[in-house]
Amino acid sequence: MGKKVAVFRKEHFNAAHRLHNPDWSDEKNQSVFGLCNNPNYHGHNYELVVQVTGEPDPATGYVVDMKILSELVQEEVLNRFDHKNLNLDTAAFAKLNPTAENIAMVIYDLLRARLDEKLDLKIRLYETERNFVEYPA
Amino acid sequence: MGKKVAVFRKEHFNAAHRLHNPDWSDEKNQSVFGLCNNPNYHGHNYELVVQVTGEPDPATGYVVDMKILSELVQEEVLNRFDHKNLNLDTAAFAKLNPTAENIAMVIYDLLRARLDEKLDLKIRLYETERNFVEYPA
Amino acid sequence: MGKKVAVFRKEHFNAAHRLHNPDWSDEKNQSVFGLCNNPNYHGHNYELVVQVTGEPDPATGYVVDMKILSELVQEEVLNRFDHKNLNLDTAAFAKLNPTAENIAMVIYDLLRARLDEKLDLKIRLYETERNFVEYPA
Amino acid sequence: MGKKVAVFRKEHFNAAHRLHNPDWSDEKNQSVFGLCNNPNYHGHNYELVVQVTGEPDPATGYVVDMKILSELVQEEVLNRFDHKNLNLDTAAFAKLNPTAENIAMVIYDLLRARLDEKLDLKIRLYETERNFVEYPA
Amino acid sequence: MGKKVAVFRKEHFNAAHRLHNPDWSDEKNQSVFGLCNNPNYHGHNYELVVQVTGEPDPATGYVVDMKILSELVQEEVLNRFDHKNLNLDTAAFAKLNPTAENIAMVIYDLLRARLDEKLDLKIRLYETERNFVEYPA
């Protein structure tokens, strides 16, 4: 059995969002989500780190070609979410609350579908420098 | 004449915005502002560095008390702009295009009005890690 | 079984400390701990990253509310250690050597006691940008 | 059984390198490695994070003494690779393609041979801020 | 007279180089430039910050369009220096020693020639996180 290496590619996108549960009253939304419930939205510079794990190809010394990985993230993630309003402009968050947790899980599914089965995938997403998430944990 | 020291305090706020000139057609706005013209807004983690220059008080060794400076920024800047939609939720950008340049100039005016005349003021504002502005230059 | 996400909250505190083993001679302490054994103390800006892992609540999309987690860290960690002399001002390090390893383990115990059993906890503590620890490993 | 803590030490080195597979034609090398195949080399500031995991010694509170770990990295890694051309100046990459994956695996082997068997080792290597690897995964 | 704002755009490139004065003996070069004189080159991740100062255009709120500035840097700087050996692959450093000071002055001249005369220009160049330069001072 070969030796596994994890490779990481960092990308970023800027987006507006609002945290809101449509099954709740305005009061409950306000009380749970506070400032993040602002009906006119606020926004973030999201920093995304995509981690791909596998055995390096002996011919290249690469687990994956970072250029190809970066293009895949551009295609599946940045084209969908960069400079967008997550709640209004994207199918993924039309009904799903765009918390960092949910955004990371959605990005995982988008990239997992495009990645070789032999490779493991993990997503780290920074909403701010002080708040970030990782999926799967 | 005394010796002047500059002190810097870093704060941050998250906001949604959209770049748009209402005197222009949609086509011209789209062509000039590109993705930043998205009618549903996008957003940023703004990093704000407030620079205050003056002579340290011999009794304290402080140019200004950083706690007081931080509270002033909270009051005048963060309470106004944090978790807001700059275009929709703030008087300052109801008609003024919220570019980084204009946001820095607005923050300068808000803080200048509250600061001792003997102190000089400069604003640095990061819209992203790669795009930032300083006023006055 | 649900899907687990890890969420991270970064906080910081500033403290003085000294590394010292009271069972050893001054010579041995000096030889093992070097500059860190200075009897008059030195200090650090500690950066603390608290990692909490669990299943997101379907109603909120949160593993934990970051505001509540941040308040818990304020209460249990920052109020105890920020702007303190770890050796002289804290019960935790009255007898325990305040290495980064031990500080991380103490913080783990303080937060573990306050956190829901269903959630996993990990502590990362930066003593400097170049020296940091993680517990449990 | 004791409690394990991971400690991390960050170091850096600057080096030139070129990605190239001598079994391939120039065309294939150029097509696979692109700009990184430049025959005259390019270079990086490599940031290296060495992670060592074990039980803290009750007498010191240390998993390992960071000064000793830093000296070991100096001896085995920096003396070999800092301010070198990895392809031309080092035995390790005379025949092995110096991708980040392979550099991390080589550094692991160099340090593993010098570290107490009770301690676990992991290497994280940043080639740029946006591209990095970890071994073992 | 209008109000001037400085805008900053951060870019990066990776390159190999060697410090060497052909008028000196090998001994003198070795003694002055040390490790940086390695005949086989070493390399860096250069971080470049381009500062442009002027009055914001009232119609856009921009001093310069960051997209256009970024494309100009791509054309004049990155295409010339990224993934290159500065000494061997570039006309600018065929005879000029590629110190950070000289690289910053060369980049200034390249961009100055392409920028509107009404705009002021300053270059900041990081050779490493700990060594950087600014021109003009």
Next chain:
Amino acid sequence: MGKKVAVFRKEHFNAAHRLHNPDWSDEKNQSVFGLCNNPNYHGHNYELVVQVTGEPDPATGYVVDMKILSELVQEEVLNRFDHKNLNLDTAAFAKLNPTAENIAMVIYDLLRARLDEKLDLKIRLYETERNFVEYPA
């Protein structure tokens, strides 16, 4: 007249300190300096950026040799302040309140006395990531 370039060297030191004015009552000290007045001290990782401005030497392309500048900072600043209690262990702050402003001015005087008169000097000192100072302003 030649062209001036500024070069910057970043170093760091860790120290304990306490803010206190011996001419004031304990109550007044507590009210002005708050947590920073803790009689048992607290501490910081100070990041120091030394800026030296002058004309590059045509023979080397250097304003100053960074190795020599780094050694000068080691000798005059780090040996005096690193892993020290600024109030108790240093002559400079035996009577002078160790605010960031005063520390920067003291470091300026120490380095100014050792630097060629043709070179200009400026000090930037980070007490935390969010609080820093520059002298002269």
